[in-house]
């Protein structure tokens with residue numbers, strides 16, 4: 472460390488005063504009312520902006536099938 476790099480605690484603290492994390496915005500799904508992240512597809516019904524983006528039931532079935540195959 473070089474002398475001119477040295478900062479006081481105050482300078483460091485002032486810089487870090489902008490480093491706080493913001494909590495993610497939680498919204499309620501318009502279709503099923505479950506909480507979901509903003510600009511993120513609803514994990515409960517697979518919809519985004521009122522349109523079905525992911526077939527959740529199909530995904531669940533696939534997951535179960537994979538689990539059953541593993542246990543054999």
Ligand SMILES: [Zn+2]
Pocket residue numbers: 500501502503504505513514515516517518
């Ligand atoms: Zn939903």
